[in-house]
Amino acid sequence: MLDLTNILAQQAAPEQTGSVISLGLAEFVTMLGVDFMFLAVLVLIMLPMGIYRQATFAVMKRNFTGYFSNPTGYVFLCLFVLLTSFAAFWPHEFFTTNLANFGQLNRFLPYIMLVFIPAITMSIWAEERRQGTDELLLTLPARDIDIVIGKYFAAVLVFTLSLVFSQLSNYAVLLAMTGGFLDSGILFSTYLGYWFVGVAMLAIGMVASFLTNNLTVGFIIGVALNAPLAFFSNADVIASNARTVNVMHDWSLLFRFEPFGRGLISSSSIVYYLGLIVIGVYLSLILIGRRHWMGGKDGTSLFGHFILRGLFLAASVIACVMIVQYSPLNRLRLDVSREQVSTLSDSTRKILEKLANSGDSNSNPIVIDAFISTTIPPEYVQTKVDLENLLHEFDVLGGSRLKLNLTTGLEPFSKEAIQAEKRFGIRPQRILSESRGARREEDVILGAAISCGLERNVIKFFTAGNPVEYELIRAVNGVTRPQRKTIGIVQTDALPMGDVIVANDQYVQIPQLQVIGELSKQYNVELVQAENEIPLWLEDDAGKPIARRFDALVVIQPSKMAPVELEHLLTAINAGQPTAIFEDPFTFCFRETNPMTIFNGRHPPYDIERNTPCLFPGTALPRGMDRLGRESGEIQKLWDALGIFILASKFQGNLYPSIVWKTDNPYKRSRQLDVPELFIVRDDIDSTRTISDVDLATKGIIEIYFPYPGQIDKKPGGGTEFAPLVTSGTAGKISLQAIFGSQSPQDLQVNRGNADAEYVFAARITKPTPSGESGIGKPSALNVVYVADIDCLADGFVLLRNDPRAGGVQFNFDNVAFFSNIVDSLTGETDFLLTRSRRIRHATLRYVEATTEEALEKVSIQEQEFEKEFRNQLHKIQQDLIADIEPLAKKVGELEAKQKKGENIDLQTLQVKQQQLQQTKSVVQAKLQRLGQELENGLNEDKRRIRLDAEIEIQEIQRRYKLFAVILPVIPPLLLGLYVFTRRRLREREGISKARRLR
Numbered sequence: 001m002l003d004l005t006n007i008l009a010q011q012a013a014p015e016q017t018g019s020v021i022s023l024g025l026a027e028f029v030t031m032l033g034v035d036f037m038f039l040a041v042l043v044l045i046m047l048p049m050g051i052y053r054q055a056t057f058a059v060m061k062r063n064f065t066g067y068f069s070n071p072t073g074y075v076f077l078c079l080f081v082l083l084t085s086f087a088a089f090w091p092h093e094f095f096t097t098n099l100a101n102f103g104q105l106n107r108f109l110p111y112i113m114l115v116f117i118p119a120i121t122m123s124i125w126a127e128e129r130r131q132g133t134d135e136l137l138l139t140l141p142a143r144d145i146d147i148v149i150g151k152y153f154a155a156v157l158v159f160t161l162s163l164v165f166s167q168l169s170n171y172a173v174l175l176a177m178t179g180g181f182l183d184s185g186i187l188f189s190t191y192l193g194y195w196f197v198g199v200a201m202l203a204i205g206m207v208a209s210f211l212t213n214n215l216t217v218g219f220i221i222g223v224a225l226n227a228p229l230a231f232f233s234n235a236d237v238i239a240s241n242a243r244t245v246n247v248m249h250d251w252s253l254l255f256r257f258e259p260f261g262r263g264l265i266s267s268s269s270i271v272y273y274l275g276l277i278v279i280g281v282y283l284s285l286i287l288i289g290r291r292h293w294m295g296g297k298d299g300t301s302l303f304g305h306f307i308l309r310g311l312f313l314a315a316s317v318i319a320c321v322m323i324v325q326y327s328p329l330n331r332l333r334l335d336v337s338r339e340q341v342s343t344l345s346d347s348t349r350k351i352l353e354k355l356a357n358s359g360d361s362n363s364n365p366i367v368i369d370a371f372i373s374t375t376i377p378p379e380y381v382q383t384k385v386d387l388e389n390l391l392h393e394f395d396v397l398g399g400s401r402l403k404l405n406l407t408t409g410l411e412p413f414s415k416e417a418i419q420a421e422k423r424f425g426i427r428p429q430r431i432l433s434e435s436r437g438a439r440r441e442e443d444v445i446l447g448a449a450i451s452c453g454l455e456r457n458v459i460k461f462f463t464a465g466n467p468v469e470y471e472l473i474r475a476v477n478g479v480t481r482p483q484r485k486t487i488g489i490v491q492t493d494a495l496p497m498g499d500v501i502v503a504n505d506q507y508v509q510i511p512q513l514q515v516i517g518e519l520s521k522q523y524n525v526e527l528v529q530a531e532n533e534i535p536l537w538l539e540d541d542a543g544k545p546i547a548r549r550f551d552a553l554v555v556i557q558p559s560k561m562a563p564v565e566l567e568h569l570l571t572a573i574n575a576g577q578p579t580a581i582f583e584d585p586f587t588f589c590f591r592e593t594n595p596m597t598i599f600n601g602r603h604p605p606y607d608i609e610r611n612t613p614c615l616f617p618g619t620a621l622p623r624g625m626d627r628l629g630r631e632s633g634e635i636q637k638l639w640d641a642l643g644i645f646i647l648a649s650k651f652q653g654n655l656y657p658s659i660v661w662k663t664d665n666p667y668k669r670s671r672q673l674d675v676p677e678l679f680i681v682r683d684d685i686d687s688t689r690t691i692s693d694v695d696l697a698t699k700g701i702i703e704i705y706f707p708y709p710g711q712i713d714k715k716p717g718g719g720t721e722f723a724p725l726v727t728s729g730t731a732g733k734i735s736l737q738a739i740f741g742s743q744s745p746q747d748l749q750v751n752r753g754n755a756d757a758e759y760v761f762a763a764r765i766t767k768p769t770p771s772g773e774s775g776i777g778k779p780s781a782l783n784v785v786y787v788a789d790i791d792c793l794a795d796g797f798v799l800l801r802n803d804p805r806a807g808g809v810q811f812n813f814d815n816v817a818f819f820s821n822i823v824d825s826l827t828g829e830t831d832f833l834l835t836r837s838r839r840i841r842h843a844t845l846r847y848v849e850a851t852t853e854e855a856l857e858k859v860s861i862q863e864q865e866f867e868k869e870f871r872n873q874l875h876k877i878q879q880d881l882i883a884d885i886e887p888l889a890k891k892v893g894e895l896e897a898k899q900k901k902g903e904n905i906d907l908q909t910l911q912v913k914q915q916q917l918q919q920t921k922s923v924v925q926a927k928l929q930r931l932g933q934e935l936e937n938g939l940n941e942d943k944r945r946i947r948l949d950a951e952i953e954i955q956e957i958q959r960r961y962k963l964f965a966v967i968l969p970v971i972p973p974l975l976l977g978l979y980v981f982t983r984r985r986l987r988e989r990e991g992i993s994k995a996r997r998l999r
Contacts (some may be wrong), residue, residue, distance in 0.1 A: 024180040033172050034188055036165055043158065046153060055141065059150025063124070064157050069984065074977025077162050080116045081969045084166045086110060089173060089965035095958050097381040100174050100182040100843040102190050106261045109194060110230040110253050113201050118222030120158055121205035122215050124151045125288070129213035148284045152206060159198045167191045169969030177961060182843040184337040186263040193260025197253050201226045203280025210287035229253045229276075262389050263337030270327045275317035279521040282313055330396055341842060342389045345835045348425060348473045349397060355480060356399030364453035366402045366476060368394065371420045373410045373445035377431050379464050379803075382842050384446060386468040391448075394472060402476075411822040412443040424449035429461045448472070455479035463802035472838045474522055477831065485827050487519055488528040488550035490569065493560030494590065497527045510591075515819050516797040519554075522832070523823070528553065530565035534572040553579040556790050557587075559635040566634070571640050576769070578783045578826035583635070584790040585646075585657035585710040586736055591794070598707065598796035626823035642765045642784060645708060645717020649735045656737040657710050660728050660759045661752055669860045670809045676752065677734075679706045680813075681761065682725055690729045695764055697785055698725045698818065700837025704761075704875040705797070705813045710788035711759035719767065720782060726762040731755050762787040785822045793819055851957050855950035862946045870939045877931050881924045885917065894915050 050057040067073040067427050088105035089096070097103060128137060137147055167187075174182055208221035231238075232252030235245045249255055256273065259266035286306050324330055335343040344352070355366065370391055388406070395404040408419050412428040420426040428443035449458045450472070457475035462468055498512035518524050528550070537545035558569060558581060573579050582591070589598045608807060639645060647658040661676035673680070682703045683691040692698045704726060711733070714722035732755035734748075742748040763833045767782035797815040817836050824833045895910045 017285065017949060019067070024175040027180045027182065027184060028168075028172060028175060029189070031168065031184055034184070035167070038192075038693050039160070039164075045199065049149070049153070053146055053149075055143075056146040056150040056153075058158070059137070059147055059604045060154045063151055063154030067120075067154070067158050068956070068980065071977060072983050073158070074973060074980070076119050077165065077973045078970050078977070080112070080162050081166045081169060081973055082966065083112045083115070083585070084109070085170055085173070085966050085969040088170055090962055092958075095167075095845070095848060096378045098378060098848065099381065099385070099881050100178045100845055101186055101261075102170065103261070103385075104169075106190070106254075106257070109257075110197065110233070111525050113198060114223050114226055114230055116162070117159070117198060117201040117205045117226060118208065118219045120155050121202055121209050121222050122218035124155060124206050124209040125284075126209045126215055126218040130215070142291045144285055148206075148281060152281060152284070155202045155206065156199050159202060160195065163191060163195055163198065165973050167971065169972065170965075173961075173965040173968060176964065177771070177845045177847050178843060179846055181846050183263070183338045183341070185338045186261075188844070189260050189263050189265060189336050192265065193257045193269075196260070197257055197269065200253070200273040200276035200280070201229075203277040203284075204229070205280075206286065207280055207283045210284050229990070232398075238611055258392070258898075259333065259342075262342040262392075263335055264342050265334040265336060266330075268321065268330045268705050271324045272321050275321055279310075279314055279317055282668070283310060284559045286310065305596050308973065326400070328399075333396070336351075337844075339841045342384075342393060344390065344393050344397065344469060345838055347831050347833075348469060348835055350413050351473060351477060351831060352394065352397040355476070356397065358401070363401065366398060367405065367451045368402065368448055368472075368476075369405045369424065369451070370407065370418075370448040371410055371426055371445050372406075372408045373417075373443070374408075374463050375592075376444060376446070377442055380431070380444065380446060380462075382840075383462050383464050383468060385842065386665050386840055387446065387448075387462055390469050390472060394476070410445050412445065417445060419928075420445070420447070424458050426458065426460050448475075449477050450475040451936055452479040465801035465803070467836060467838055467840075469838065469840075470832055474832055484522070484524045485551040485829060486524040486526060486549070487823060487827070488526055488534070489516060489552045490528045490530055490534075490553055490555040490558075490561075492555065492557050492565075494552070494556040499527075510569040511593075511795075513793060514795040515793050515816060516554075518798065518816060518820060522829070523551075523827075528552070530561065530568045532568070534568050534577070536572060536575055537576060547604060548577070550577065550654035551828075552823055553577055554582075554823065555579060556582045556793065557584060558638055559583060563634070566638065570637060573638075573784060574641060574784065576781055576783065578827060580822050581638075581784060581786045582790045582793060583710070583786070583788060584708075585788070586708045586739075587661060588707040589794050589796065590791050593795040593799065598705070598791070598794050598800070599670065599678065638720075642782075642786060643715045643722065644712045644763075644765065644786065645715045646712055646788070647733060649737060656735045658733040658735050659708050659739065660706075660711050660733055660761070661732050662731040662755060664727065666813065667809055667839050669857060670811075671864070672861065676732075677708045677739075679728065679731070679761075680704070681706065681728065683855070690723050690727050695723065695725055696833055697764065697822045698762075699796060699821070700834055701814045701821065702839075703812050703814055704792060704818050705815060706761055707791040708789075709761050709792075711761060712763060712786055712788050713760060715764075721766045721768075723764045723766070724760045724762070725764055726760070726783070727760060728759040731757065731759055733757070733759065761789065783826060785826065787822075848954075848958065848961070852954055855953050859950050866939055866942045870935055873935055874932055877935075878928060881928055885920050885924055888913065888917050888920060 041114050046057075046060075049060075084105055087108040088102050091104045171187060174187070181235075205222035205226050208225055209218045211221055212218050229251070230253055232248040232255035235248035235252070239245050239248065256269045257270055286309075310655035335341075337343075368391065370387065372384060372387065388408070391404055391406055394402060398404075407416050407420075410420075417428065424447070425445035426445065426449065428445050430441050431444045432441050444461075446462045447458070447460045448462070449456060455478070457478045459471050459475055462471060491497070495501075495510045496516055498510050501508050501510060516525060534553070535549040538547045538549050540546050553569075553572065555569060558566060561569065569579075592598050645709045649656050649658070659677050660679055662679055663676050664680070665673045665680055666680060667673050672678075680703065681690050683693075683701070684691060691704070692703050693700075711728075714720075732752050734752045739748070742751055763786055765782065765786055767783045770779040792815045797813055800811055800813060801816050814837070820836060821833055824830060824836075892913045893911070895905055895913060898905050899910065
């Protein structure tokens with residue numbers, strides 16, 4: 001038997017089960033409270049009816065109790081709950097999307113309503129006419145509107161009760177899958193949207209009941225009247241004209257429901273549903289009153305008159321909906337989601353509102369053409385959801401200035417996909433995904449083009465790790481504000497802008513760093529050669545300074561600049577030029593482009609001198625050489641100017657900086673990160689902060705990866721303000737000389753010492769502006785951000801941000817955002833700074849995730865054991881084969897040694913032995929290759945088997961959840977129906993004598 005408590009206990013640790021269940025029950029009680037408040041509001045709305053319109057209240061009470069006094073009502077209730085649960089949880093997409101919401105149900109609900117709503121409305125008036133009770137109702141001291149409103153509110157209460165049963169049951173299922181960690185706001189707004197859809201369809205379906213006295217015909221007409229509104233969302237199936245399809249889609253039930261499914265309570269959607277209710281109720285009033293106007297008092301029919309009144313009312317409703325939709329009233333939207341998943345950041349809202357208010361007849365419209373394919377791998381589902389949510393918000397806040405063309409459900413070779421590639425270069429991306437134990441490549445379209453006049457920005461693919469809102473608003477800002485600030489990239493031995501160098505007598509193309517490419521999407525980026533003085537100001541025709549030449553400088557590895565270059569850099573810094581400096585004691589993976597090699601860096605040919613080891617020459621110490629053979633400048637001058645120092649040790653006249661280490665590895669399945677010097681800084685809001693939440697450069701940053709980082713500290717009496725941005729927490733240090741001098745892992749561990757101090761990896765260094773000297777063209781405040789690592793800028797981090805699950809582990813490194821935030825904070829470009837670091841946290845199926853992670857952890861451990869056994873067996877085979885040829889090799893070696901000494905030997909025997917040895921080696925090599933291949937095949941088969949077993953285990957858990965999700969919701973209404981039916985039967989038997997009951 002499936003039990004909620006048992007499922008919770010199976011997925012949670014024993015010590016956590018109690019707290020998880022408590023959290024789940026608390027959330028369930030909270031939802032009950034919200035439902036109670038909603039029902040209370042509904043009762044308050046109906047209260048005046050019970051006081052002032054008693055006839056209406058009596059009709060409502062009679063119809064409501066009559067529906068649930070019949071077992072048929074409970075059958076329909078059970079059927080509705082079963083269908084909603086089945087649609088919500090049974091599709092496999094529910095688990096592949098891994099979102100704790102009713103996204104699957106949202107697609108199917110209008111079609112479920114097409115069955116359930118006519119079942120409620122078919123008997124509203126048709127049953128009265130069939131039984132002849134309609135005349136009795138019409139002769140009551142009540143007006144027609146009392147009867148219509150009473151019957152409508154009865155149907156609303158029946159539907160509301162059904163919806164409450166469905167909501168609480170489905171909510172309990174999600175609690176079991178998440179342990180209470182879900183967004184109750186979205187779930188409530190979703191069901192509120194269902195309620196509006198239902199009450200609107202009830203009003204339309206009620207019209208069908210007034211047209212006939214046959215229940216079956218009433219059901220069919222009810223389906224027919226509601227079907228267009230339900231199927232308009234799939235208008236592209238029946239219409240080919242794009243304009244017609246868009247109009248039909250905009251007036252569909254599903255389109256107007258869409259904001260509710262995202263946690264938004266939208267004014268335009270509510271007006272739309274209220275308009276349908278008004279139309280349906282008014283048509284019912286016309287139909288119930290046709291006895292008065294069909295023949296007329298003078299025998300003249302008023303049919304045409306009422307048709308015109310109905311058409312006029314429909315036109316008025318359409319006008320009201322359009323006025324709200326295309327006016328600022330549409331911005332009246334309340335995001336009730338806990339994580340504000342459909343709310344734009346303040347900076348984005350300000351930009352869009354400014355654009356909307358600045359639009360006039362001469363302003364070019366902003367057009368967003370977005371394309372989303374049908375197939376979306378699980379890793380990109382949340383990106384797709386964010387893209388759709390935020391595009392709709394851009395459309396609303398952009399007003400008439402912004403136009404959205406959103407094309408969803410694209411197939412890779414459809415007409416629309418081909419047009420997207422021809423017009424914007426947005427083509428399908430080949431994505432490797434894994435689902436249900438099978439790996440496959442899928443063609444995915446997830447891009448957008450933002451145009452304004454002749455300006456255009458194309459986002460060819462929204463990557464999983466980059467915030468969608470940041471990409472969109474940066475592109476919108478780029479096409480509406482062509483004027484950009486300028487960033488100067490100072491040329492150093494790190495070659496951040498790329499170059500062609502000579503290595504091993506060959507020309508080697510060094511590409512531009514991808515983080516520089518990220519900057520170029522927002523700034524003008526220029527290479528700065530510091531051999532000459534760095535220009536600080538732009539001047540007018542009269543030679544008067546008007547603005548900074550560079551809004552900020554970026555310097556990577558200044559220790560490898562020539563002395564004159566370093567002097568020019570110091571001049572610019574002391575003049576107040578905002579500068580970001582990245583200096584590394586040991587470059588580990590700086591030029592790595594593979595996302596996984598940032599964990600086990602390799603060094604390019606030209607980088608050897610800087611890696612063995614990288615020297616930091618002091619005042620009296622020998623200087624290093626740059627790649628051009630020039631003498632390096634004294635980096636100590638830069639440190640003195642900034643008022644900082646580093647921990648280092650001297651050995652044989654050289655300075656060896658210290659490397660910071662820490663044994664904590666938050667990614668247990670990534671064994672490559674077990675190296676202590678691969679340092680991951682993860683901010684923990686519950687303890688001492690390691691990443692500043694005050695400075696704009698690090699605000700919103702959660703996790704940064706520093707491979708072999710150095711450290712900096714404030715120099716006593718340095719004369720500058722030193723504000724740490726990123727610190728290590730409790731960590732240790734080891735010098736480079738100790739790293740290179742360690743002969744074994746044990747020696748390395750001893751040389752590391754203890755982790756008993758805290759070190760600074762990055763800091764903002766400032767100095768007050770000289771009194772009376774501020775202003776354009778004059779010295780200003782020192783403003784430098786210094787980071788003691790350059791490996792954090794490796795291309796691998798950009799690729800890892802784009803595909804966070806590279807290597808099968810979900811990495812959350814914010815290295816790219818950290819670099820961009822530093823530059824933004826120096827230039828004062830804060831529009832995108834917080835947006836870039838903002839994470840929209842969707843409620844996910846945590847227990848399903850935990851099950852998957854646990855299974856994958858077992859797979860990882862077993863694979864390591866298999867690989868270890870593989871290496872041992874291969875080594876044993878190698879030793880055995882070597883032992884087989886060792887006697888012959890020894891004999892040949894003895895003969896060759898005698899020959900070298902000049903002793904007389906039988907040359908023919910030596911040649912025969914050598915040939916035998918060569919043949920034996922060939923045979924042994926072939927045998928070793930064959931046995932090795934057999935072992936490798938066995939290893940791969942073992943890996944495939946354990947992965948398959950893990951997938952079967954995951955699917956079994958999902959199957960149990962599916963059964964639980966479908967069976968549980970039906971139980972409460974079924975028990976209630978049995979109770980009512982039994983109680984009714986017992987009451988019927990009360991007035992019957994015992995003798996008659998025994999017959």
